[in-house]
Amino acid sequence: MTNTGQQHAPEIRAAAQHLGRRRFLTVTGAAAALAFATNLPTAGVAGAAELDARRIADNPFTLGVASGDPQPTSVLLWTRLAPAPYEPGGGLPRQRVTVQWEVAHDARFRRVARRGTVTAHPEFSHTVHVEADHLLPGRTYWFRFRTGSWISETGRTRTAPQPVSRPGSLTLAAVSCQAYHDGYFTAYKHLAQDDVDVVFHLGDYLYEYAVNAVGGARNYTDRTLPAHFNKETKTLEDYRLRYALYKHEPDLRAAHAAHPFVVTWDDHETENNYADDISENDDPPTEFLLRRAAAYRAYWENQPLRRAQLPSGPDLQLYRRLTWGRLAQFDILDTRQYRSDQAYGDKAHVPGPESDDPARSITGATQERWLLDGWRRSNALWNVVPQQVAFSERRLDLNARAKLSMDAWDGYRASRNRVLAGAEAAGVDNLMVLTGDVHVAYAFDIKDDFxxxxxKNVGTEIVTTSVASGKDGADKPANWDTLTKANPHMKFYNGRRGYVTVTLDRDSALADYKTVPMITKPGAPISTAASFVTEAGNPGLHPA
Structure with missing residues (x-):
């Protein structure tokens, strides 16, 4: 917490003690205390003077462009103005800036489909979120931004098909876990060149840990990072700077420019292994919520998210639903913000009464109802659940009563049972769970009884490895023999870095696990480590 926050912590805690957590920012006094303590400006304030964009001397589009959450007639476009991205404030004064945007049918912008202007407010770190609408369904578009004499790079995006349409196929990519200090984002260079329709980021977009002057495992020889990166992120400015560090990387910028992203978070965007308002180190909830508010705000600012996801203090509704015609429904989950605290601590443990308490939930009751209700109304062939932590049982040893991860769905088995029962009751025949978090690639059959x-198999789980977390990794991690013997429903296990693509069509789903041999040095090639198929109406993974 900043010195200002420490000075006012008693007032904040006193205010929070009289409010339920969900109402933490709905009372003016509490909101003012929170804003003051974390330097959070009031959302929507536009009191700053306007900057003449012609006075911006250096390229403000250093963090690239992005798009996200494609719908049939609209897509979210994003950029941030930051001529000096490694400096607080991005090198711009606290003045608002007018930005023009264009969406075109062609890469040369000869046939402009939509254009307009938007204001980049200093209150939102000069980020821009444009909900470009009145577009045609199922089309590829190109977009760019302009301010003063500067024009951004060109991004490519696409809209989803009409809800009643029956697309022949869809290819998605799943990525997660990109610790900057562990190595280069080489996987993104290859993903930018891959032929996919949409990318799902499943969490740990950044890490809160300190990054030293040489970039950790990157060990730069051509630059030195500022000292303010060499500390854990806790304040709003800390998180904003950390996003700038990540988004300045050319391979990540290239992937965002090439494909629309659908994002969800896990823990490291805020703090390792937090659960709801309980921090890793059991800080007072009122203090942790200040940090969470800062992290959530910076997340929204720096991701291609719509206005519906704009946070209110320490709360942000990230779970949401997208469709791809009648081919696929995507129910994007948040298994971090609403979960019960981890049982027996947040490490591996043999399950017991505490972890199996039926009252425990990894999604929270409201999100669980939303998911099951959505399945009952779904008319999609494939029901896909992009989410954060391992869903299938993952026995970590060969003992009769094996240890399980208390941070994953294994620590919330009653919650998982309710979800699987809900899928069966809704008649979901083709359930696919997309997962990140574990820094390795898995392929699981989801069993009726693990x-x-x-x-019987009731679905499939595709777990993508990390982009960078865990450094270079290995094809067979040290526990490969143990885990493959302990988990017969595990069809694949690989510890290299990379991503996974999944092609869905009317008959089957094909998952390609793509890996690079190293990330501690740039420029590694990519290859397909394995491919698996599951047939529509017949859950179960088979080598392709």
Missing amino acids: DDPSS
Whole structure:
């Protein structure tokens, strides 16, 4: 917490003690205290003077462009003005800036489909979120921004098909876990060149840990990072600077410019292994919520998210639903903000009464109802759930009563059982869970009874490895033999870095696990480590 926050912490805590957590910012006094303590300006304030964009001497589009959450007639366009991205404030004064935007049918912008202007407010770190609408369904578009004499790079995006349409196929990519200090974002260079329709980022877009002057494992020889990166992120400015560090990387910029992203977070965008308002180190909830408010605000500012996801203090509704015609429904989950605290701590443990308490939830009751209600109304062939932590059972040893991860769905087995029962009741025939978090790639058959390997398959889980977290990794991690023997429903396990693509069509889904041999040095090639198929109406993964 900043010195200002420490000075006013008693007032904040006193205000929070009289408010439910969900109402933490709905009372003026509490909101003012929170804003003051974290330097959070009041959302929507536009009192700053306007900067003449012609006075911007250096390229303000250093963090690239992005698009996200494609719908049939609209897509979200994003950029941030930051001529000096490694400096607080991005090198711009606290003045608002007018930005022009264009969406075109062609890369040369000869056939402009939509254009307009938007204001980049200093209150939102000069980020821009444009909900470009009145577009045609199922089309590829190009977009760019302009301010003063500067023009951004060109981005490519696409809209989703009409809800009643029956697309022949869809190719998605899943990515997660990109610790800057562990190595280069080489996987993104290859993803930018891959032929995919949409990218799902499944969490840990950044890490809160300190990054030293040489960039950790990157060990720069051509630059030195400012000292303010060499500390854990806690304040709004800390998180904003950390996003700038990540988004300044050319390979990540290239992937964002090439494809629309659908994002959800895990823990490191805020703090390792937090659960709802409980921090890793059991800080007072009122203090942790200040940090969470700063992290959530910076997340929204720096991601291609719509106005519906604009945070209110320490709360942000990130779970949402997208469709791809009648081919696929995507129910994007948030398994971090509403979860019960991890049982037996947040490490591996043999399950017991505490972890199996039926009252425990990893999604929270409201989000769970939303998910099950959405499945009951779904008319999609494939029901896909992009989310954060391992869904299938993952026995970590060969003991009769094996240890399980208390931070994953294994620590919330009653919650998982309710979700699977809801899928069965809704008649979901083709359930696919997309997962990140674990820095390795897995392919799982989701079993009706994980204790009985012969029980029926009720879905598939595709777990993508990390982009960078865990450094270079290995094809067979040290526990490969143990995990493959302990988990017969695990069809694949690989510890290299990379991403996964999944092609859905009317008959089957094809998952390609793509890996690079190293990330501690740039420029590694990419290859397909394995491919698996699951047939529509017949859950179960088979080598392609």
